[in-house]
């Protein structure tokens with residue numbers, strides 16, 4: 001069989017009939033058509049469930065279609081008909097299952113009963129819930145050094161489960177709560193908290209309709225937040241500017257054909273989205289944004305216009321640190337700005353002009369900004385630019401980190417973090433009357449290191465796929481296997497489950513679409529979107545199996561078996577989730593009347609909109625920063641001189657949700673039948689003597705002497721800046737060194753590592 005990947009022209013327009021067809025395909029493969037249609041129509045409806053896809057919001061008055069292609073795929077995979085059965089588990093050893101592709105593992109369908117790993121037979125087999133809880137509880141109790149346990153969580157989990165999970169962990173005595181956020185937007189939370197005293201974005205969904213300039217830094221809404229394209233389309237139609245900063249000209253930012261717009265669909269029409277495309281070098285955004293501010297301040301000093309371009313009153317009344325920021329800008333020469341950003345002064349001034357001419361600019365950003373070494377500094381620079389013109393706390397303007405998982409924001413607010421706010425911990429102590437560990441625990445990358453050094457002995461995973469999502473796949477897999485105990489709460493089989501510690505369990509849980517029946521009746525859970533809106537999620541489908549438990553019930557079962565019902569009555573919490581929400585209300589401000597507010601059809605805001613005046617920073621004022629530009633935008637400064645050396649970034653396709661890969665295609669980028677590709681600039685190809693379709697091996701320029709290689713990737717000529725290459729996550733995670741993390745954030749630098757390409761030796 002040929003392993004040639006078919007490469008076509010990238011698409012210019014996102015959405016359209018392609019999206020409709022793709023939804024249809026996903027549903028056809030899931031379960032009976034009427035049932036799956038009925039389910040999909042419940043997505044993001046007031047009486048339905050919150051989409052388990054991305055964290056984009058839902059309007060106050062939702063239409064009957066509030067889902068996108070990604071949501072349909074996520075739902076279709078949850079409601080599939082396949083089940084992991086005992087005969088299947090007896091047929092294959094775990095070593096044999098490791099040879100399955102990620103797709104085939106998930107394709108076995110829903111997990112239905114608790115499973116225990118047997119080292120002698122190298123197989124998982126069914127056990128009862130009582131056995132699972134008892135045995136895991138005993139192991140947890142037996143661990144003397146409680147900090148040797150980590151509680152990992154993925155941002156899909158509900159607020160209720162997240163809150164109980166961290167409460168269980170902290171009562172147990174650990175401070176290690178690594179999460180998907182550590183690999184995603186941790187830098188955003190830190191930068192926002194430092195700048196304005198709140199870890200979350202300042203924009204509300206309604207602001208998009210009022211904004212007159214939307215700046216999109218380092219994310220790809222066409223693939224990753226498709227419902228955002230509706231807002232961008234309306235923005236374009238009313239004459240607002242949409243400005244993209246991205247090394248790649250991503251399809252959805254060029255044009256969008258709205259599947260909900262009958263006329264556009266009938267005519268095969270589409271609407272242009274971005275008015276301007278700036279293509280910075282990888283990691284060059286901080287320089288570009290500084291350049292924008294430098295242009296604005298230069299015009300201001302030269303009094304080019306009669307009115308002030310910056311908001312002096314806002315700065316005076318609200319901010320600290322303006323002088324050192326001004327100084328940092330003055331000390332940054334245009335040459336450095338141009339070199340590092342890869343943009344000309346002309347281009348940067350053009351962007352600056354759009355920014356200052358706008359009354360209500362929004363700046364959004366994605367992992368293209370949050371997964372670099374200097375991410376926190378870059379994001380502070382964006383916050384500087386917003387503060388400079390008083391654009392925080394204004395309707396239609398502000399900062400908007402494009403969080404990924406549907407409850408990434410809520411999960412962090414609920415305290416699933418290895419470095420939560422001190423005020424949160426103090427509040428938790430008071431409400432539950434116990435002493436909480438105050439020092440920071442290990443994030444995701446640090447967890448891998450600690451597991452490898454045998455300093456973490458127990459890994460609990462609330463969803464997610466840690467060994468595929470984390471960097472350094474081989475090292476992470478080894479690390480997981482070194483644990484004494486690994487426990488995964490999951491809906492479907494994935495590769496992390498196949499790296500068992502000495503003892504290992506898989507605990508199957510309900511998905512979002514399913515009815516959650518507890519002692520006091522049917523339960524609802526809550527989820528917070530990236531606009532700080534908290535909404536209720538009601539499951540309505542019969543569970544995939546009668547023996548499934550909810551995430552909340554599993555956490556309560558584990559906690560009870562480990563700690564008993566003494567400090568917290570886990571049984572009461574489990575019986576009626578209103579009791580959990582009562583406690584959340586006591587711990588967190590912003591959740592007053594949680595239970596009643598949650599039942600209002602449009603939900604409620606978890607944090608009030610900034611209105612200036614008081615800021616929850618240490619100084620009580622919003623803070624400018626004055627970081628110097630980074631010396632280099634990848635870790636290996638010396639690397640760029642060499643001929644076949646590139647900065648590698650990892651990206652997603654429309655047909656995956658993180659480590660769940662739905663198909664081998666990326667129709668937007670014209671890739672069919674495989675994902676092992678390297679997108680590369682044609683000039684670089686010529687220089688390196690590489691032809692389109694050639695196979696290359698990618699090797700990391702490692703700093704620790706470890707060999708990191710990914711073999712047989714196909715060369716695809718692409719519009720990408722020279723010196724940068726791109727490939728798909730998670731296939732290339734084997735190349736990303738666990739030591740290469742963001743300053744302050746600890747986030748793996750998934751958007752920039754130095755690598756070398758060599759022609760593959762294997763004949764194709």
Ligand SMILES: Nc1nc2c(c(=O)[nH]1)N[C@H]1C(S)=C(S)[C@@H](COP(=O)(O)OP(=O)(O)OC[C@H]3O[C@@H](n4cnc5c(=O)[nH]c(N)nc54)[C@H](O)[C@@H]3O)O[C@H]1N2
Pocket residue numbers: 053054055070184217218219220221223224225245246247248250280281282283284285365366367368369402403404405649650651652653654655656657658659751
């Ligand atoms: N279909 C789908 N939807 C998803 C997900 C998924 O896997 N699939 N994942 C969800 C999750 S958890 C998340 S966090 C979000 C992720 O959403 P995104 O942040 O959009 O994620 P990526 O696909 O990794 O895309 C990163 C983008 O940043 C650009 N980029 C890379 N480096 C730089 C840089 O230095 N500067 C600039 N300006 N741009 C850069 C890349 O070219 C790419 O367009 O999506 C969520 N939604």
Ligand SMILES: Nc1nc2c(c(=O)[nH]1)N[C@H]1C(S)=C(S)[C@@H](COP(=O)(O)OP(=O)(O)OC[C@H]3O[C@@H](n4cnc5c(=O)[nH]c(N)nc54)[C@H](O)[C@@H]3O)O[C@H]1N2
Pocket residue numbers: 153154155156180181183184185367404405462463464465466468469470471489490491492493494509510511512551650651657658659660729730732733736750
């Ligand atoms: N190189 C590179 N690495 C990256 C990134 C990158 O851009 N490049 N992105 C990073 C980002 S942004 C993120 S957010 C992380 C994602 O890291 P994770 O959140 O750990 O990964 P996911 O792939 O989202 O997790 C998928 C698994 O979740 C389980 N699951 C699905 N639904 C449910 C449910 O309802 N309950 C439970 N308990 N389990 C469920 C299924 O078993 C499924 O296999 O990866 C990070 N890793």
Ligand SMILES: [Mo]
Pocket residue numbers: 180183184185403404405
């Ligand atoms: Mo993410």
